[in-house]
Amino acid sequence: MPEDYDELIHGAFGDFTDDAESTITSRGSGDVRSKVARRRRYRTTTVIVIILLLALVGFLAFG
Amino acid sequence: MTVVMAHAAPKPVPAAESLPDFDEFYSANYLRLTVQIYAYLGDQHEAQDLVQEAFCRAFSRWKTVSEYAEPLAWVRRVAWNLATSRFRKQKTAVNFLRKQREEHVEGPSPDRVALTRALSQIPEHHRRAVVLYYLGQLSVTEIALQEGVAEGTVKSWLSRGRAALGNQLTGQRGGDDA
Incomplete structure (x- = not known):
């Protein structure tokens, strides 16, 4: 019966969790904050560059 | 990626000043x-x-x-x-x-390797259900919501996944003991 495996699987996952938690290192929420800030900066810069390019193209075409 | 939070509504929404x-x-x-x-x-x-x-x-x-x-x-x-x-x-x-x-890194423990190996041998849907149920401690209803399937489907995945994983684990232990 599959239910018979419950204890075995619980034990295996318990050992796995204990073992994995001792080796997993968190980079911290500071890393998340800086990564998101970097992406926002990158996005803003990209938008500004595109607007400037469009303005330049418009100026060259019609100016 | 768009994530639809169909199950986000039932509980009261916290006030802005008490945001976690x-x-x-x-x-x-x-x-x-x-x-x-x-x-x-x-x-x-x-x-x-x-x-x-x-x-x-x-x-x-x-x-x-x-x-x-x-x-x-x-x-x-x-x-x-x-x-x-x-x-x-x-x-x-x-x-x-x-x-x-x-x-060249320090290897994981034999138990961790055994479970990882056993999990890799079972179908993807069954593995997801088993991990969410046993490790994530989610209920069948919560898993069904997350996966976007019926509760009966999750129960079926769990049953089959549990049997397959149990067989894998007992098989490995039998092999180690031999």
């Missing part, structure tokens, strides 16, 4: 979520990257996410979606070759 702090939320849930994804993918560093990415996405829209009844459910779903995409890509030959490269 992101740092606390992160430190309370990062490890638990990483262990789940690690069990699913079998790759610890990949799991850490994916969970970090899920938290990045949550932080970039934290004002909205923190107002959900269960912000963790949102992050967990994003992390699992990312993991599923990554898992499917891992099936390609490129990833197979990448895994063959020589690495």
Whole structure:
């Protein structure tokens, strides 16, 4: 019966969790904050560059 | 990636001034979520990257996410979606070759290897259900919501996954004892 495996699987996952938690290192929420800030900066810069390019193209075409 | 929070409505929404702090939320849930994804993918560093990415996405829209009844459910779903995409890509030959490269790191314990190996032998849907149920401690209803399937389907996945994983684990132990 599959239910018979419950204890075995619980034990295996318990050992796995204990073992994995001792080796997993968190980079911290500071890393998340800086990564998101970097992406926002990158996005803003990209938008500004595109607007400037469009303005330049418009100026060259019609100016 | 668009995540639909169909189950976000039932509980009352907290007032803006009582929004949960992101740092606390992160430190309370990062490890638990990483262990789940690690069990699913079998790759610890990949799991850490994916969970970090899920938290990045949550932080970039934290004002909205923190107002959900269960912000963790949102992050967990994003992390699992990312993991599923990554898992499917891992099936390609490129990833197979990448895994063959020589690495000199301290190896995981035999128990961890045994479980990872056993999990890799069972079908993907069954593995997801088993990991979410036993490791994530989600109920059948919660798993059904996350996966977008009927509860009966989850019960079927769990039953088959439990049997397959149990067989794998007992088979391995039998092999080790022999």
